[in-house]
Amino acid sequence: MSARYTPKIIAEIASSHNGNIELAKKMIWVAKDAGVDIVKFQSWQSKNVDESDPDKKRYASLELSDEAHIILKKECEKVGVEFMTTCYDAARIPFLKKLGLKTIKVASTDLKHYAFLQKLRDNFDEVIASTGMTTEAEIKKALKILKKGEFTIMHCVSVYPCPLEKANLGKLAWLKEQTPHVGYSDHVQGAAAAVLSLGMGVKYIEKHFTLDRDTPQPGHTVGKGLKPITTHSIADEPHVFKELVEWRDRYVTAMGTGSLELLPEEQLTRAKYTGRLGKNS
Numbered sequence: 001m002s003a004r005y006t007p008k009i010i011a012e013i014a015s016s017h018n019g020n021i022e023l024a025k026k027m028i029w030v031a032k033d034a035g036v037d038i039v040k041f042q043s044w045q046s047k048n049v050d051e052s053d054p055d056k057k058r059y060a061s062l063e064l065s066d067e068a069h070i071i072l073k074k075e076c077e078k079v080g081v082e083f084m085t086t087c088y089d090a091a092r093i094p095f096l097k098k099l100g101l102k103t104i105k106v107a108s109t110d111l112k113h114y115a116f117l118q119k120l121r122d123n124f125d126e127v128i129a130s131t132g133m134t135t136e137a138e139i140k141k142a143l144k145i146l147k148k149g150e151f152t153i154m155h156c157v158s159v160y161p162c163p164l165e166k167a168n169l170g171k172l173a174w175l176k177e178q179t180p181h182v183g184y185s186d187h188v189q190g191a192a193a194a195v196l197s198l199g200m201g202v203k204y205i206e207k208h209f210t211l212d213r214d215t216p217q218p219g220h221t222v223g224k225g226l227k228p229i230t231t232h233s234i235a236d237e238p239h240v241f242k243e244l245v246e247w248r249d250r251y252v253t254a255m256g257t258g259s260l261e262l263l264p265e266e267q268l269t270r271a272k273y274t275g276r277l278g279k280n281s
Helices: 021-034 056-062 066-079 090-098 114-123 136-146 170-178 192-198 238-255 264-273
Strands: 008-014 038-043 082-087 103-106 126-130 150-156 182-186 204-208
Touching: 008 021, 008 238, 021 038, 021 066, 021 238, 038 066, 066 082, 066 090, 082 090, 082 103, 090 114, 103 114, 114 126, 114 136, 126 136, 136 150, 136 170, 150 170, 150 204, 170 182, 182 192, 192 204, 192 238, 204 238
Parallel strands: 008 038, 008 204, 038 082, 103 126, 126 150, 150 182, 182 204
Antiparallel strands: none
16 A cells, blocks of 8 residues: 555544435535545335344334435435445345446445345445454354455444444454555544554544434334443444544654655754764664
8 A cells, every 4th residue: 555545534424314315415515525535325124024023123114215315326426425325135235236336335233244235345345344343263164255356444443432442442353464445444433443444554434423312212122121222323424424534634644755765854854963972883
């Protein structure tokens, strides 16, 4: 990766649009104002959710129609950010490909579904895949498929939200031993973990995005006695993305060109001080 490569920031709207197309469009504009490069949604079909699933109505209420995909992609183009989505089933591939998408996101839950992963690999130029909830063996097997084209493998801890002490950024070092094409899907609220991941040479940083963490929404059922979580409550607000973008830009500036040549200022300092306090040649 070039020393001057600029990591891209993904605002993961997911279902924080609450099924409201106007809210989704507003979020695209606000995300752009925060400085992000990519706005990402999620493409599922609620008809695939089992009737016994307590969250089926939730998925139905938050599902994006084909028309919504088209509208939101056009809005992203109008604003000047890239539209991206997560594909959750093979039946969506023809539509998403027809939509003109070159890059597709794979959720952590699907990294181990190798036939599905291969279909995505065959249909899109770039595949971005998260690694939450997957084992070392599963990741290595998935990489064999991903390496057949352009890809990025994203470190991810599937805890919502994730405490900083569980971010396990050290795993990025292991991922970089497997491939230089790494990124970070961050579930730690605030900018700290994402900023620290920049030093690991990530290509993408993805974070959940909301206008207001207190926005009402039907919550995911997470277990008996546990409070349902919403995509708003686990997300970050625009000011966090602005902070992250500022740190990203500082990081790129500090990385410089990677040149091994001495700066003119260094050459002057070298000439002035070499041998001044002792003839050590």
